[in-house]
Amino acid sequence: MELRERLHEVRSGVGTVFQPHEVWDPARGKYVVVEAEAAEGLLIDTVQARSEAIAEDEGEKRGAAFADLALGRSTPLKHYMETWLAEPGKRGTVRAERTKLEYQGIVSAFEDWLAKGGHVVTVEAVTRKVAGEYVSSLHKDGLSAARIRDVCAAFSTYWVWLGLRGCVPESFNPWKGQAAAKVKKAVALSSGDDQADEDLRPFTTKELETLFTDVEDIALRDLMHLAALSGVRIEEACSLTVGQCAGGVFDVRGTKTKAAKRKVPIHPDLSELVKRRCTDKPSTDWLFPEAGEPDKFGKRAPVMSARFYKFRHDRKVDDKPEGKKVSRVNFHSFRRWFVSEAVKAAQPLHVIRQVVGHEQPKSDVTLSTYFRGELEQAKVACVKAVVMPEAIRKLLPVSSDQLAAPAAGELEGSVQSRMQPHLPL
Numbered sequence: 001m002e003l004r005e006r007l008h009e010v011r012s013g014v015g016t017v018f019q020p021h022e023v024w025d026p027a028r029g030k031y032v033v034v035e036a037e038a039a040e041g042l043l044i045d046t047v048q049a050r051s052e053a054i055a056e057d058e059g060e061k062r063g064a065a066f067a068d069l070a071l072g073r074s075t076p077l078k079h080y081m082e083t084w085l086a087e088p089g090k091r092g093t094v095r096a097e098r099t100k101l102e103y104q105g106i107v108s109a110f111e112d113w114l115a116k117g118g119h120v121v122t123v124e125a126v127t128r129k130v131a132g133e134y135v136s137s138l139h140k141d142g143l144s145a146a147r148i149r150d151v152c153a154a155f156s157t158y159w160v161w162l163g164l165r166g167c168v169p170e171s172f173n174p175w176k177g178q179a180a181a182k183v184k185k186a187v188a189l190s191s192g193d194d195q196a197d198e199d200l201r202p203f204t205t206k207e208l209e210t211l212f213t214d215v216e217d218i219a220l221r222d223l224m225h226l227a228a229l230s231g232v233r234i235e236e237a238c239s240l241t242v243g244q245c246a247g248g249v250f251d252v253r254g255t256k257t258k259a260a261k262r263k264v265p266i267h268p269d270l271s272e273l274v275k276r277r278c279t280d281k282p283s284t285d286w287l288f289p290e291a292g293e294p295d296k297f298g299k300r301a302p303v304m305s306a307r308f309y310k311f312r313h314d315r316k317v318d319d320k321p322e323g324k325k326v327s328r329v330n331f332h333s334f335r336r337w338f339v340s341e342a343v344k345a346a347q348p349l350h351v352i353r354q355v356v357g358h359e360q361p362k363s364d365v366t367l368s369t370y371f372r373g374e375l376e377q378a379k380v381a382c383v384k385a386v387v388m389p390e391a392i393r394k395l396l397p398v399s400s401d402q403l404a405a406p407a408a409g410e411l412e413g414s415v416q417s418r419m420q421p422h423l424p425l
Contacts, residue, residue, distance in 0.1 A: 001079075003047055003070040010040045047071055065120045074122040075167065077111055084161050096253060098239065102298030106154045109296045110134060123168060131155070131174040145180050147297075152179040199321065201328050202337035205389050207317050212395045219290035220307055222273050224334060225396055229267040229386060231338035231356040234308075234331050236260070238291040238300040243283030245274050252357065260357035265380045269388065269398035276397075305331060338386055345385035351378045 026042075026049040047070040055063025068074040085100045095103075113134055114121045138148050156175040163170035203211070208228070215221040226237055236252050244251040249263040266274055277287050291300040308331050312318065319328040335356065342352045353360055388396070 001069070001076075003043060003050075004072055007040065007043050007047075007070070007072065010043065044071070061118075061120075065122075068120075068124075069122070074120065074124045077114070077121050077123055077126075078107060079123070080162065080165070080167060081107060081158070084158060087161075098253065098294075098298055101294060103154050103158075105294070105296040105298045106151050107158075110155070113137065123162065126174055128174040131178055135178045149179040151297075199324075199328055200330070200336065201319070201333065202340045203317070203329060203333045205392075207329065208337070208389070208392050209395075210315050210317055211312070212392050217307065217311065219288060220304065220311060221396075222277070223288060223304055224308070224331075225273060226270060227331065227334035228337060228388065229270055230264050230383070231335050231342075231386075232264060233260075233335060233357075234305055235299060235301040236357075238286075238288050238304055240287040241283060242278045242281045242285045242287060245278055245287055246283075262354060262357050263379075264355055265376070265383045267383050267386070269393065269396070272397050341386040342382055347382040347385050348378070351382045355379050355382050 026046050047067055050070075051063045051067040053063075054066050065074070069076065081104065085095055085103060088095075111121050114125065114130075117133075119125050119130060135148060135152065138151065143151075152175045156173055159168065159173045159175060162168045163172065211224060212221065223234070223237055226232070227234065230237075230250060232250065232252060239253065240250060244253070245266070248266050250266060252260065252262050252264055274287075286300075288300075288304065291304050294300050295302060312329075317329060320326070321328065339352060339356060342355070343349070350360060352358075387393075
């Protein structure tokens with residue numbers, strides 16, 4: 001890449017065109033000072049000599065790959081990644097650090113696959129056939145259709161950016177259409193939840209009792225408890241840090257839509273859990289260190305998700321329809337239970353959506369266009385309205401402490417309005 005940059009400087013006249021250039025002369029075995037025209041020839045000679053040496057030691061394919069890179073005929077797969085990720089995404093906002101980490105992991109995994117398959121790890125080597133073979137390998141490895149869509153979407157975004165910057169033909173995107181299309185289904189509260197399905201359901205009270213009785217895995221018990229009384233997704237819960245559990249709220253950074261970035265009031269019955277996991281810990285520590293570090297896709301949930309799957313099956317909490325392979329209940333059923341209980345408690349739907357990170361329906365102009373926020377007390381009231389059945393509550397370490405008061409200036413309205421559990425539109 002250094003040779004490539006020097007060649008670019010010489011060819012484009014960067015700096016003073018007539019200023020002599022110091023370049024390596026492979027014939028003399030030393031650096032020499034020459035004019036621009038001669039410098040280009042010597043640089044090309046250097047590339048050729050190095051390419052031949054590599055071909056002799058590592059094979060002709062590696063030697064040719066070096067020459068292509070140095071002469072600008074090919075580009076390393078990650079060469080433009082840093083610039084791409086530093087720029088705003090399609091929504092016009094700068095990508096979150098966890099999103100950058102996830103994209104870097106996706107590209108690194110693809111690099112490993114290319115190298116193992118004997119492919120050159122460059123942008124130009126990624127033909128539609130190569131992209132298709134990679135997607136097929138992901139299916140073979142057991143990745144879900146939703147995860148494969150995420151991977152293809154990340155690559156597709158990168159290739160669109162490369163096209164706009166003139167790094168590849170603008171109309172060429174080998175990832176377009178590679179993933180199976182997402183089947184849209186009717187959702188009661190939101191269109192922003194890819195797990196919503198009429199066949200999937202919340203846990204029953206009996207199932208909750210089974211799941212929370214005599215749990216030896218404290219980390220799993222805490223994760224289930226937190227999900228049930230906050231409605232957060234498993235990845236959102238596993239991604240929380242100690243610093244994001246201060247001031248009486250979970251500062252959820254979001255894993256899906258813009259609405260997923262939100263502050264969720266901490267339920268009074270979770271105060272003991274949060275205190276135990278946060279006391280004397282640095283703000284950067286994970287709330288659930290048991291989940292380990294992010295995987296190559298930037299995700300922390302898979303470890304805990306696998307533990308819950310085994311735990312649920314061991315306790316025979318399952319509900320597979322006849323002829324179906326997928327159960328109607330999974331970890332997401334805690335989230336469904338939270339929403340169901342909030343609805344039963346007559347909490348306003350627009351407040352429930354804010355708490356769980358659902359987008360307001362676009363069909364309702366008042367909510368989707370004009371509505372811009374809710375008083376914190378309304379969200380607090382919504383969370384506190386969800387109460388575990390007493391038999392289950394006795395199985396869990398809880399505290400009756402009230403939620404921490406929001407910081408001064410966070411609340412709006414008069415003293416009278418602050419006394420109300422929520423305000424109607």
